[in-house]
Amino acid sequence: MRLALNGVSVAVEGTPIVHDAALEVGDGEFVALVGPNGCGKSTLLRSIYRALRPSAGLIAVDGDDVHRLPAREAARRTAVVAQETPADLDFTVAEIVRMGRTPYRADASVDEELCGRALDRVGLGEASGRIFATLSGGEKQRVLLARALAQDTRLLLLDEPTAHLDIRHQLDLLHLVRELGLATLAVLHDLNQAAAFCDRLYVMNAGRIVAGGPPGEVLTPDLIAQVYGVRAVRRTQLVFERSQADEVADLLGQAR
Ligand SMILES: Nc1ncnc2c1ncn2[C@@H]1O[C@H](COP(=O)(O)OP(=O)(O)OP(=O)(O)O)[C@@H](O)[C@H]1O
Numbered sequence: 001m002r003l004a005l006n007g008v009s010v011a012v013e014g015t016p017i018v019h020d021a022a023l024e025v026g027d028g029e030f031v032a033l034v035g036p037n038g039c040g041k042s043t044l045l046r047s048i049y050r051a052l053r054p055s056a057g058l059i060a061v062d063g064d065d066v067h068r069l070p071a072r073e074a075a076r077r078t079a080v081v082a083q084e085t086p087a088d089l090d091f092t093v094a095e096i097v098r099m100g101r102t103p104y105r106a107d108a109s110v111d112e113e114l115c116g117r118a119l120d121r122v123g124l125g126e127a128s129g130r131i132f133a134t135l136s137g138g139e140k141q142r143v144l145l146a147r148a149l150a151q152d153t154r155l156l157l158l159d160e161p162t163a164h165l166d167i168r169h170q171l172d173l174l175h176l177v178r179e180l181g182l183a184t185l186a187v188l189h190d191l192n193q194a195a196a197f198c199d200r201l202y203v204m205n206a207g208r209i210v211a212g213g214p215p216g217e218v219l220t221p222d223l224i225a226q227v228y229g230v231r232a233v234r235r236t237q238l239v240f241e242r243s244q245a246d247e248v249a250d251l252l253g254q255a256r
Helices: 041-048 071-077 093-101 107-121 137-150 167-180 190-199 223-228 242-255
Strands: 003-012 015-025 028-036 056-061 078-081 156-158 184-189 200-205 207-211
Touching: 003 041, 003 107, 015 028, 015 041, 015 056, 015 078, 015 184, 015 207, 041 056, 041 156, 041 184, 041 207, 078 137, 093 137, 093 184, 107 137, 137 167, 156 167, 167 184, 167 190, 200 223, 207 223
Parallel strands: 028 184, 028 200, 078 156, 156 184
Antiparallel strands: 003 015, 003 056, 200 207
């Protein structure tokens, strides 16, 4: 297992937030963590990327307790795009992405090449000289993903990666993450998107993981009612693929 959590509890400033969580992400698997606001998703994620230390349980990356690894080694194994966007950094886009290379002592040209490729992958190859603070929220989000990609890890943690993105960029990002083929654990709010893009998902409620498995098995109307307090109807869903978005744009262009 690339990532395995067992019996993980996390307290924040003495308040227990996450209780006895277990989850796994296999090599190349795209796994979502969903659940209502305040249920503890970010807190659990923060304990995986070492921003918080669990009060109980084991968090293993490639079989090793992540909280016992040297910081540099942990950073070579796990990249994260967290929810808090550094707002007014006076760095260029290229400098931000290059921060992803900090855990390595590589040739500057290797770093340059990896950073350039990471920016190209998120569609911001032309923006490398821009000042990060001047970018839109969505562009910032994509730069932070590029920084995570430049870190060249096999485990990727994403906390609401589609926040700030319009629908087109949300879908592009989810497609991209799928194509990367990295073991990925992503906090997502949109259940339809989680169901469409993820191999498996875990549902959290009130600090506990209450269900886990393939989306079709887990996201039942009963579970959604119990966890979110809303009635859901399962229908064949409409997923806008990028190609469809292009067709729609073409049609709109012709109509003008
Ligand atoms: N520093 C803190 N001090 C006290 N309580 C905190 C602190 N940080 C988080 N919490 C509380 O822990 C709970 C879980 O927060 P968390 O951010 O993990 O939830 P979440 O599921 O990610 O929510 P959302 O979907 O709204 O982002 C919330 O009730 C929150 O208010």
